[in-house]
Amino acid sequence: MPLVVLTALSFASAAPAAVLRGEPTDYRQLVQTLQPGDILRLQAGVYRYGLAAHNLNGLAGRRITIEGPARGDSALFLAHRGRNTISIKNASYITIRNLVLDGQKLGADGVKAEGTSRYAHHITIENLKISNHDANQQIVGISTKCPAWSWVVRGNVIDGAGTGMYFGDSDGSAPFIGGVIEGNVVRNTIGYNIEIKQQKPRKELAGMPRQPQVTILRHNAFSKAAGGATGGLARPNVLLGYQPQKGAGRFDRYLVYGNFFYQNPTEALFQATGRAAIYNNAFVNTAGVGRAIMIMPHKGVAPKSIDIFHNTVLASDIGIAVWNANRRFQQVAEANAIFASTPTTGRMQRRANITAPLGKASDYLRAPQAPLGRLDLSPRPEQLRGQRLASTLRDDPAADRDFYNTLRHKRFVGAFVYYGAGVSRPLSLRHRSVR
Template sequence: MISSTTPRWLAGLAGLIALSEPALALTDLDAEYANCRSSSPSVTVTVGPSDDYQAAINAASAGTRVQLAAGDYSNGLRIYDLHGAAGNCIVIEGPETGVARLIGAPLNGIRNVVQIRNSSYVLLRRLEIDGTGTTDLDALKSDATIAGAHSAAWSHHISLEQLHIHDFDFSQQQVGISTKGPAWNWVLRNNRIERVGTGIYLGNSNGAEHFVHGLIEFNLIRDSVGYNAQIKHQFAASRPSGSGFETLPATGRTVIRHNVFHKSGNSSGGGNARPNLLLGTFPLSGNGSNDDYVVYGNFFYQNPTGVEALFQGEGNLALYANLFFNDQGPAIAIQPQNGELRRIRLLHNTVLSSGSGIFVSGSVNAMFDQDVRGNAVFSDGTAISGGSQSDNVSDTLDNADLYLQNPQGQISGVDRLDLHPLDGALSGSPIDATPIAGLTDAERDFNDAAVDPARRGAYASSGVNPGWPLALVIKDLGPLDRVFYSGFE
């Protein structure tokens, strides 16, 4: 029984556990992206640290599972010229019990622990990648110039799941997961990336190595020196085509959902300060110009740089049902960096910041709308600036406790941070959500419950939070997650 003295977050957790069949409607997108989860390997090859495990990987084909036994592997892992098939991916995985740990060490002058080149329909899961003591290695990279330039240096339909990547943080240039060649239909799911220079870096600063049509979900990225994650800008006329690129979508949609993005005291400052998540522009013309970023259900927590926002983006963006908390600076900055602002849709977000809350630059492409609707913003700076605003609620950061359960709480311990609305708070007239109609799960809130059109902010409910208690862990929506992501058993 929950007593009146039970912390609100614990009461909410108890309520979640009590729901044997939670009313969740998370849309399964795997088949649209990597299309690996339905695979059923017909051949399993088990290898250990003392075996030639690389030879087993090199020999894998569609329907093969290579399982690495528990232990330490010091020779890296190479995924070169491997091709599974749609719905029948090559599976490379660690054990169900115990840990297969890839130790960061340079091998033959190559500076990445796991490398991918010219491969497709491959699932890599349940591995630890340990960078302790390294100074210039990346954890996992798909690179157009690995071991020299290659005519087919792309990678597509790659799924990375349940990886624990950590301690690649000697330099901000060390990266957890990186693509530096054309990459499309990647899935990054249920990975824990912590204490790295940059968590995820997709694309290239030259604007030509495009990352297209990806799914990034249920990851924890914390304590990164620079970005938690960045997807680089893409210049017009640079999207590849022709032989080898037949499955590259002409128009893509990258979905970023239900992740936790966190920066802490190890973050770079000054000229090296970075946002938690930065999304760069798509091509302004030709293939890719109608691509979209769809960002929802994420928890952004703290950016101690004092100047960089939790989120920065440009191009075509839809942000809805997200939680943003930064009592050390700004929250959301929508502004041009290498392109322009086009379709901007910011709906049903809860924002708390000591700096500006939501900033939308006035430098926009006037042919497109920039909509800011139904948000709950509590800020010591300007709460909302720019865009076409309607049906938002705003107040000071100090007054957030007039609306929310425990906005002064901590991210751990008994006095838990709780951004769920007080009973009856943040209600008003119904909000017109037309700008995000038809987007994935646009009718769901942060807890993946049905949206209440009258509610402002990321939650559809009020009172005790019936869903996930905020924490620096992988977000868990309940039993349905575990069914989706438990593997092939």
């Protein structure tokens, strides 16, 4: 018998929200009963039949929440061949959190907004642990294949997947709009850690934003240090496709800040086109291909407005490349600390960057050759002093802060400020606070 607790709302005409307790034996029936404001708390145990969030619609301010235990034993969902473990279809204003998903190396995605869905919007996917979704490169940890907007993907760990996150469809017909992807750790993927697909002109849907939107990637850790595909199947850690070329979305942007991109022996760390600002990130790609930031055409569309500033880049080959961009727009690389064989290449405006060969990085940085857990890219005393950013770059969120959200009270080039004598801020592949 499920436990039901009623929660009074501030207006008498609305039905009270319910807090329900679900177990492996009855949770599927309870999911079908959920109404706006309801919370379904799944108890610790093994769940073998997936979670179908179909035709579930909360309201703004009255979300439907499905959650496992925040601590202690977990609510563990085991994959089933041919069926996506968490399936989302025609759903909105839903939060799914605190679950463990074991793909068991079967042909099933972890979380998927299905391609047969008309929409999936205002969805939050939070604090999931997703593993063993790496039967092949096509298996995805978190995916949207329908029009999706106002998603928040926060604090998840994806360890072992064909592709970590895949938003959109290969033909550009399933736009991913105005999302926030923050505080996640994605590692050991065969293909991309994250790909956001290119978008063709959108078909208007009720509630879909028409004003310019921003999709944010912040405070994540992305690693393809091992296990990535090679040859023609090799993929960057992160690829951001272009926005619509006309109509709604043509002025949308990506903001990519405060992320740690770590190693990819077979491809670049980051590739983008369209409109993007990339700042306050740490890039380390010192083995194999050795490329960091690649701004280049994708699917026949050239990059447009690109701002690259206050990044620290270590690369055995290319630090920052801007190739064949649309010259009617501005592409800027400013106040970056770049240690690479070729620090920058291509046509861009270069301003106040500090560059040196990779082998000289230790002259400027505390511990650039150390392993994870001791890797420290903050400046040595009196190194990487810079100048004030151009005014056009100062308005982006957190542009006045560094990788660790420390206020830039002094002017430093790169992602990090000087933290003081004897103060170490090592990098690792773990959660970072985004609050």
